[in-house]
Amino acid sequence: MLSRLVLRAAPAALRSLAPPVAVGVLHTTRPLHTTQQCLAPLPPLPEKGGEVRYGLIPEEFFQFLYPKTGVTGPYMLGTGLVLYLLSKEIYVVNHETVAAACILSIIIYGVKKYGSAVAAFADKLNEEKIAEASAVKDAAIKDLETAIEQEKKEQWRVEGRSYLFDAKRNNIAMLLETNYRERLLTVYNEVKKRLDYQVAMQNLKRQKEQDHMIQWVEKNVVQSITPQQQKESIAKCILDLKALSKSAQAAV
Amino acid sequence: MAGRRAAIKAIDWAAFAERVPPNQKAMFNALKTRSDALSARLATLPEKPPTIDWAYYKATVAKAGMVDEFQKKFSALQVPEPKDTQTAKIDAQEQEAAKSTAEYVQASKARIVQYEQQLQKLRNMIPFEQMTLEDLHEAFPETKLDKEKYPYWPHKPIADL
Numbered sequence: 001m002l003s004r005l006v007l008r009a010a011p012a013a014l015r016s017l018a019p020p021v022a023v024g025v026l027h028t029t030r031p032l033h034t035t036q037q038c039l040a041p042l043p044p045l046p047e048k049g050g051e052v053r054y055g056l057i058p059e060e061f062f063q064f065l066y067p068k069t070g071v072t073g074p075y076m077l078g079t080g081l082v083l084y085l086l087s088k089e090i091y092v093v094n095h096e097t098v099a100a101a102c103i104l105s106i107i108i109y110g111v112k113k114y115g116s117a118v119a120a121f122a123d124k125l126n127e128e129k130i131a132e133a134s135a136v137k138d139a140a141i142k143d144l145e146t147a148i149e150q151e152k153k154e155q156w157r158v159e160g161r162s163y164l165f166d167a168k169r170n171n172i173a174m175l176l177e178t179n180y181r182e183r184l185l186t187v188y189n190e191v192k193k194r195l196d197y198q199v200a201m202q203n204l205k206r207q208k209e210q211d212h213m214i215q216w217v218e219k220n221v222v223q224s225i226t227p228q229q230q231k232e233s234i235a236k237c238i239l240d241l242k243a244l245s246k247s248a249q250a251a252v
Numbered sequence: 253m254a255g256r257r258a259a260i261k262a263i264d265w266a267a268f269a270e271r272v273p274p275n276q277k278a279m280f281n282a283l284k285t286r287s288d289a290l291s292a293r294l295a296t297l298p299e300k301p302p303t304i305d306w307a308y309y310k311a312t313v314a315k316a317g318m319v320d321e322f323q324k325k326f327s328a329l330q331v332p333e334p335k336d337t338q339t340a341k342i343d344a345q346e347q348e349a350a351k352s353t354a355e356y357v358q359a360s361k362a363r364i365v366q367y368e369q370q371l372q373k374l375r376n377m378i379p380f381e382q383m384t385l386e387d388l389h390e391a392f393p394e395t396k397l398d399k400e401k402y403p404y405w406p407h408k409p410i411a412d413l
Contacts, residue, residue, distance in 0.1 A: 044382045130380045137374060144371045151360045151367075158353050160271030165346045166261050167268070167287055172338050173260050174290040179334040181297040188301035191326055195304070198313050 055108075263287075 051059035057074070065073040085091040265284060272280045304326065309319045377391050389396040397407035406413060 133380050141371060141374050144367045148364050148367045151364050155357055155360055157271045157273055158356060160268060161349050161353060163263060163268040163271065165342060167263050167283060168342050169339060170260050170263060171287055171290055172336065174294050176334050176336055178294050178297060181299065183331045185297065185301045187329060187331060188304065191322060192304060195309050195313065195322060198315065198318065202314055
């Protein structure tokens, strides 16, 4: 009996049960495999389970009885059933009843007090797992995107290879040109050197001849001055000096 | 090569430098310094050597006919251009490079296609909250436990736990 109640109170857990059983028992709004096509992926589970009164009896039962018996109908049914079971001793009150009452009250107290905390904790665990997986997925996506970008960049880089070969050819051309100009310059320098040499040789020779001649002339002149001539020239000089000094004195 | 001057193209070194990958920057710098040295050398040399003043020499040099002879031989002289042996090699290198580039670009494009496929798969994945374990194994085949290779729980080497 309790198992039937449990069945009624747990609609969400029936996803794993065989479909026909689930459909037969539940009054859910989620059609599971009722249509020809199966939704794939299955839509997410609803946030909350079906509405339940007193933690046991689903709301749909009350709604089902409402048109015929109004609001108090299910309660009367429940009370009548309980009284019938008790009075006819179909349910016998014994020590197990007391034990059940104590256990149930403790359970209900515990769930009411700590239920939400435990649920939050379990949700957190689940969320952590999902966050991990999502992090892995996001990292993978980012890596792939960077990889694609890198590849594109490398392709762009490779397009610039013409620069390299142009630079090399330029270098070659520059070398050749430099070489050619150097050759021209060498030719010019050599020819100029030779011509300058000739000119310099000529100048030198001429200068030497001049110097030699002058020297020779001087030597001869000095030689040709006899002692007689020297005395005469000195006397003449003295006379000249005297005359000069007289005129100078006169001028002063 | 016919023609005296192989045209020296202006190279955009800035654009060139942009395209050099970081692991080849040293080679690029070496090439650039070499090019710059060469162009500096080229710039210091005049295009034509200065002309020889024949009139002056004719007047000055006494030996008759020497200057005339020199002048005749000088103007008749043809300086041979240096031969270009390397450009053919460079062109061959360029062809090879073009080929290997084409291959590389193709491989790169194939890789990009692969990456794109994976990216699409990841982007179109259902959110983890709606996945079952089988869906997870479909999306990430490496999470599937190999029950043939490791028949006993935990179905993977203990070190991987």
